[in-house]
Amino acid sequence: MTLAAMLDVMPDETPATSATTRDVPAFGWSGYAERVNGRFAMVGFAAVLLIEALSGDTFLHWAGLVP
Secondary structure, eight states: OOHHHHHTOOTTOOOSSOSSSSSOOOSSSOHHHHHHHHHHHHHHHHHHHHHHHHHSSOHHHHTTSOO
16 A cells, blocks of 8 residues: 555645645736735835834844945
């Protein structure tokens, strides 16, 4: 008995959708790509706000981009 038989999975099966949505991941301008990009942008924006709140300085000054 093989592991695939025990897990009741065909070895050549590939998932048709993502693990988190029912959308099929696609290359380029797709709803899935835009959603993932938006989530990363929100995390980055929250990180900038956290840095500014904890350091008491602007992000650009904290990063050394402006004097």
